Amino acid sequence: MDISYILNEYGEDRDDYFRAIAPPIIQTSNFAFNKVDDLRKGFEDEYSTWLYSRGLNPTVEILRKKLAALDGAEDCLVFNSGAAAIFASVLANVKSGDHIVSVKGVYSWAKKMFEEILPRFNVTHTYIDGTDVQNFAAATLPNTTVYYLESPNSWSFELQDLKAVAQLAKQHKIITICDNSYCTPLYQRPIEYGIDLSLQSATKYIGGHSDVVAGVLSGSRKMIERIFNSEYMNIGSGIQPFNAWLLIRGLRTLPARLSRITQTTNEVIAYLQQQPLVEKVIFPFDEAFPQYALAKQQMQGACGLLTFIVKASTVEETELFCESLKHILMAVSWGGHESLIIPGSAAVKRDAFSAANANHRMMRLYVGLEEADYIINDLQRGFAALQG
Ligand SMILES: *Cc1c(COP(=O)(O)O)cnc(C)c1O
Numbered sequence: 001m002d003i004s005y006i007l008n009e010y011g012e013d014r015d016d017y018f019r020a021i022a023p024p025i026i027q028t029s030n031f032a033f034n035k036v037d038d039l040r041k042g043f044e045d046e047y048s049t050w051l052y053s054r055g056l057n058p059t060v061e062i063l064r065k066k067l068a069a070l071d072g073a074e075d076c077l078v079f080n081s082g083a084a085a086i087f088a089s090v091l092a093n094v095k096s097g098d099h100i101v102s103v104k105g106v107y108s109w110a111k112k113m114f115e116e117i118l119p120r121f122n123v124t125h126t127y128i129d130g131t132d133v134q135n136f137a138a139a140t141l142p143n144t145t146v147y148y149l150e151s152p153n154s155w156s157f158e159l160q161d162l163k164a165v166a167q168l169a170k171q172h173k174i175i176t177i178c179d180n181s182y183c184t185p186l187y188q189r190p191i192e193y194g195i196d197l198s199l200q201s202a203t204k205y206i207g208g209h210s211d212v213v214a215g216v217l218s219g220s221r222k223m224i225e226r227i228f229n230s231e232y233m234n235i236g237s238g239i240q241p242f243n244a245w246l247l248i249r250g251l252r253t254l255p256a257r258l259s260r261i262t263q264t265t266n267e268v269i270a271y272l273q274q275q276p277l278v279e280k281v282i283f284p285f286d287e288a289f290p291q292y293a294l295a296k297q298q299m300q301g302a303c304g305l306l307t308f309i310v311k312a313s314t315v316e317e318t319e320l321f322c323e324s325l326k327h328i329l330m331a332v333s334w335g336g337h338e339s340l341i342i343p344g345s346a347a348v349k350r351d352a353f354s355a356a357n358a359n360h361r362m363m364r365l366y367v368g369l370e371e372a373d374y375i376i377n378d379l380q381r382g383f384a385a386l387q388g
Contacts, residue, residue: 011065059241070185073218082201085215088231096122102148103130130160150179166194187301204335208250262303267372279309315353318345324385334366
């Protein structure tokens with residue numbers, strides 16, 4: 001299916017709603033029946049019945065069709081956050097006594113789930129360096145049921161060889177889950193490499209305007225139906241119709257936004273690489289990136305998020321850099337219209353700062369939709385402040 005067809009037409013039946021270009025927001029909690037037997041069928045199979053909007057909703061349905069098609073998946077579920085998608089995907093594939101192999105440095109709330117929630121139910125985990133597939137094999141135990149991946153991650157951008165990990169997992173009947181938030185399905189489709197479940201925070205590029213929190217989980221119809229009938233309905237964190245509508249709207253411009261951000265990111269990186277106060281730029285599509293060859297092989301693009309190490313000698317200097325910026329906002333998240341920055345020093349106590357630790361001097365930058373010069377001039381303001 002053409003991406004343009006998926007984003008502009010697929011899943012939409014305009015004859016159902018006055019030929020309106022934009023789909024309606026079916027803001028209803030429940031649906032009425034004429035026949036008892038139809039209601040009975042709804043009770044038996046909520047996965048295919050308009051019954052109650054915690055389950056299916058027509059606006060959400062349009063979004064599900066588009067997102068599953070983008071992922072090259074049979075089906076998907078859309079949650080009220082990426083964190084809910086993560087939680088449901090893992091919960092659906094473990095029971096007491098099971099073990100998870102996860103790459104290290106995963107999204108903070110995935111870590112919380114592994115470290116604080118799942119151990120209460122006797123589900124254990126091992127973190128590995130996922131850059132080498134051998135590490136998955138070495139950490140696999142007889143009770144391992146899930147490999148949890150995030151490729152690239154959103155700070156240091158380490159990758160996993162998705163095809164190789166999926167192959168290994170299949171040999172051991174292990175379910176693979178990959179957080180694909182960095183790439184979106186436009187730049188990487190884990191399911192095509194044999195990954196069982198691909199998820200993303202739709203809060204980032206899919207929404208694209210910093211006004212919705214949502215998450216997507218894609219996989220086989222069998223797996224998605226099973227998750228719908230248990231975790232999805234039970235957690236009750238399905239996306240609401242208005243937010244689904246905002247994501248449909250976000251999807252219309254996703255390719256245009258990504259290609260613009262890709263171009264601007266390259267300009268910003270070229271600037272950073274010649275800036276004397278930058279020690280290093282970390283970005284998967286940079287030739288110096290240790291996994292550059294793998295990135296080029298399994299990703300169709302890379303943009304927006306990058307990290308640079310600034311030559312600061314004190315915590316105050318890292319703070320001065322960020323606080324001198326006039327346009328680039330200091331905030332979590334990314335994928336919206338606005339450029340953002342987070343200093344690594346914000347993740348450590350002030351008196352624990354060590355200039356010898358490059359992580360304390362790193363700046364995680366998100367390049368938004370502004371003009372490249374506008375962003376670069378702002379960064380220059382930060383560097384000028386450091387030069388005093
Ligand atoms: C933001 C993010 C999430 C969580 O998504 P929410 O929509 O904030 O719940 C998961 N993984 C990655 C890589 C993220 O950046």
